[in-house]
Amino acid sequence: MSVSSSGRRRLIALLAIGATLFAGACSSALGGDGQSGGAPGADHTLRLALSRQFTGLNPHNGGSPDSDGSVKGTVYEALTSLDSGGRVQPRLAASWSNPTPLEWRFTLRDGVRFSDGTPLTAQEVAWNFAELLDPATKSQLGAQLKIYTAAVTAEGANVVVFHLKSPAIDLPSRLWNFYLTTQKFWQSGNLNTEAIGTGPYLLKSIDLENGAKLTANPGYWGDKPVFENVEYKVLPSEAARVSAVQAGEVDIALNLDPLSLDQFASNTKYRATLSDSSWVQVISINENKGGPLADVRVRQALNYAIDKKAIINGLLKGAVQPSRGQVIAPPFYQPNPAVTEFEYNPGRARQLLAEAGHSDDVVLQLDIPSGTYAAGAAIGQAVAQQAAAVGIRITITETPFPAWLSRQNQASEQAADLVYIGWGGQYRDSWTVFDPFTSKSRYKQSNITDPVFDDLINRLQSATDPETARGLVAQATQRYHDEAHTVFLWPGTFTSLIADGLTWAPRTTRYLYAQEVGRK
Incomplete structure (x- = not known):
């Protein structure tokens, strides 16, 4: 696959802009007493950087792994x-x-x-x-x-x-x-800013915009966590997370742009990880809003217009492969081999737009949550440029996660046309992974109405044997692909920087639980 010379120049320019954020490798990392080098001491406060502002600690609500979900999993x-x-x-x-x-x-x-x-x-x-x-x-x-x-x-x-x-x-x-x-x-507490649970940590304080402080639960029934005190810091911008690492102000930082990891290649104070996750990245499509996106040919055109390999190689260091046109991915799920990816084919995209009568009148808004996904802003710009080449104009809105989530939870008519979002399985062979993509979903990965797909998922989730389940998965993935209910991109990338002296194995589910961090 290839991009035009002008498209390539624009993509290279984006990379150059991103790279300037990371000029100067980090020069220090905290040791046990706040000095550089060495393992953290017994009284060291573990400092963990998350990329999304909190929306609250209500234990009966879901939680993002890049945000309050990681904190909930320590106290509840x-x-x-x-x-x-x-x-x-x-x-x-x-x-x-x-x-x-x-x-x-x-x-x-x-x-x-x-x-x-x-x-x-x-x-x-x-x-x-x-x-x-x-x-x-x-x-x-x-x-x-x-x-x-x-x-x-x-x-x-x-x-x-x-x-x-x-x-x-x-x-x-x-x-x-x-x-x-x-x-x-x-019945009597503040569910968003207080917590009563059974977990290994107790909540000392929380600031929904800036972070939370925790201390070990002395009455915990299980293994005592290694660190007595923990501070989760909310650093929603890429520059803030890089600066915190450079200053030795955090022990683990997540969701840095993959290109920035090169800046730490020779630094012995932190080790970097880059891997795929159990999530898939998609651009969800708001079909229920009406307009051009209600036409399957326009949705297919969007899929053909995006040069996924060029973006992966240019912005994600080639860490993943393009999605095979479905919303499940390894390691928890094996994609349907009969469903293939939408290859990069701008000629086919223009043809479909012409057939739909929308050669030059498609104007869409793409919402991106700031600080949430690796290289998210740069990827959004690359997508907009490639879409423009086939006649689709995309404007981008980038907002902090709580404001972004609030907009996505509005009725379809007020929500964005397109949303850059990651979603995926947390556990093996559980077909609730499809829930966010159904018409019944309360999540905004889905603004669609597809009774056929919904029926397949209902039957899948009620299946009583694995063979029946696999057959229904095959039908469901084929249906979702053919209707192009989303722009299929790639498995999510997951980056982290971990201070020397700590042990922590990144989960493919992206959660950062303090009790899973230890000392070497």
């Missing part, structure tokens, strides 16, 4: 958890069973207390899920739960029973981020 716990490979593990539930297709039974761990001293009981757990299932609850997690769950009840002091509307053979995996708190706190 769920019945289950996921290991770094996406496999489900016991957490507050010590074991579980599935005696019938519509019943799951979870036995709670003994001796667990919430941070206010309240014992963990089946009654407290059942109350949490009753709140999530309440028709008045607007929680995104609750909306998912209501689809397949009729009720959750307590049986004695330590058994929780899920009564399902339809089979969910992977239910333990689905529950990993349904965090639990006490009914008393829910």
